[in-house]
Amino acid sequence: MQPIFAPYPQSRFRRTRRTGAIRALTRENTLTTDDLIWPVFIRDGSGLREPVASMPGVARLSVDLVVEAAAEAAALGIPAICLFPYTDPALKTADCREAWNPENLANRAIRAIKAQVPDIAVMTDVALDPYNAHGHDGLVVDGVIQNDETIEALVKMTLAQADAGADILGPSDMMDGRIGAMRSALEGAGHKDVAILSYAAKYASAFYGPFRDAVGATGALKGDKKTYQMDPANSDEALRLVARDLAEGADMVMVKPGMPYLDICRRVKDAFGAPTFAYQVSGEYAMIKGAALNGWIDGERAMLESLMAFKRAGCDGILTYFAPDVARVLRAG
Numbered sequence: 001m002q003p004i005f006a007p008y009p010q011s012r013f014r015r016t017r018r019t020g021a022i023r024a025l026t027r028e029n030t031l032t033t034d035d036l037i038w039p040v041f042i043r044d045g046s047g048l049r050e051p052v053a054s055m056p057g058v059a060r061l062s063v064d065l066v067v068e069a070a071a072e073a074a075a076l077g078i079p080a081i082c083l084f085p086y087t088d089p090a091l092k093t094a095d096c097r098e099a100w101n102p103e104n105l106a107n108r109a110i111r112a113i114k115a116q117v118p119d120i121a122v123m124t125d126v127a128l129d130p131y132n133a134h135g136h137d138g139l140v141v142d143g144v145i146q147n148d149e150t151i152e153a154l155v156k157m158t159l160a161q162a163d164a165g166a167d168i169l170g171p172s173d174m175m176d177g178r179i180g181a182m183r184s185a186l187e188g189a190g191h192k193d194v195a196i197l198s199y200a201a202k203y204a205s206a207f208y209g210p211f212r213d214a215v216g217a218t219g220a221l222k223g224d225k226k227t228y229q230m231d232p233a234n235s236d237e238a239l240r241l242v243a244r245d246l247a248e249g250a251d252m253v254m255v256k257p258g259m260p261y262l263d264i265c266r267r268v269k270d271a272f273g274a275p276t277f278a279y280q281v282s283g284e285y286a287m288i289k290g291a292a293l294n295g296w297i298d299g300e301r302a303m304l305e306s307l308m309a310f311k312r313a314g315c316d317g318i319l320t321y322f323a324p325d326v327a328r329v330l331r332a333g
């Protein structure tokens with residue numbers, strides 16, 4: 001694009017900013033509830049709403065309350081909900097077998113939501129970290145995360161979630177080759193319409209801290225995730241990973257975290273044109289909420305501005321803990 005404009009005073013850019021009506025006419029991007037995926041935390045029990053201290057306004061919900069939350073989200077026009085389980089420590093094992101138990105918490109929640117709120121899309125998390133005591137996304141032998149053995153486990157997890165009725169699977173593990181293995185397994189098992197939203201460019205980030213609090217993994221992680229998640233210094237590598245995942249059959253791709261990586265969102269969208277999502281992660285949410293609760297920023301305006309930034313960067317949608325809040329604001333108009 002070659003912008004052409006006359007010299008001042010023929011060109012006055014303030015003309016198109018003068019009134020709300022003219023600003024609306026010339027606005028380049030819009031944020032709507034159609035852009036939202038709402039990540040929610042689930043826990044065992046019933047009638048339980050357990051606040052997450054580091055994420056004000058966010059709570060772990062028992063399955064019955066997650067169903068209510070899904071119904072509320074659907075009524076607000078939010079298209080998808082994404083489930084993250086808080087696993088009972090007694091069920092965490094080195095082989096992570098709870099991950100593919102058809103009756104595990106996540107699979108029970110998928111079934112309950114699909115039975116009672118069939119129109120909302122249910123997205124899942126495909127990774128082993130909720131199911132072991134060391135907090136890694138893969139199987140670990142002698143301190144080393146095992147790529148290929150992990151994929152075998154992820155495939156079992158994939159099929160259990162698809163059997164439970166998941167619409168979108170979200171592999172967040174960053175092992176090599178998992179998209180192709182999951183896609184073949186899904187096709188082979190008759191789950192041809194189950195979509196994969198790949199966490200294709202997931203960075204080893206400090207912004208995940210509050211999430212680990214929410215899923216009960218704070219302090220559990222042995223070492224770090226730098227041998228599988230990306231180095232925050234890298235950008236070209238993100239394009240190679242997205243290309244690889246699309247070539248293996250990913251339907252949609254994700255960049256994570258969000259706000260510190262808007263440059264990656266833009267590059268991915270420009271390079272591939274595929275459905276591109278960003279995850280505004282727990283630390284980003286906590287920063288905005290924390291500052292707002294202290295009266296340091298206008299929380300509502302900062303929320304809206306942060307989400308519009310993803311649209312401007314080329315994203316088709318955003319996973320955000322703000323989803324119901326922003327949907328209410330957008331509805332109020």
Ligand SMILES: NCC(=O)CCC(=O)O
Nearest residue numbers: 172207208211281282283
């Ligand atoms: N696999 C899911 C996450 O790691 C979420 C991170 C966050 O919200 O901080």
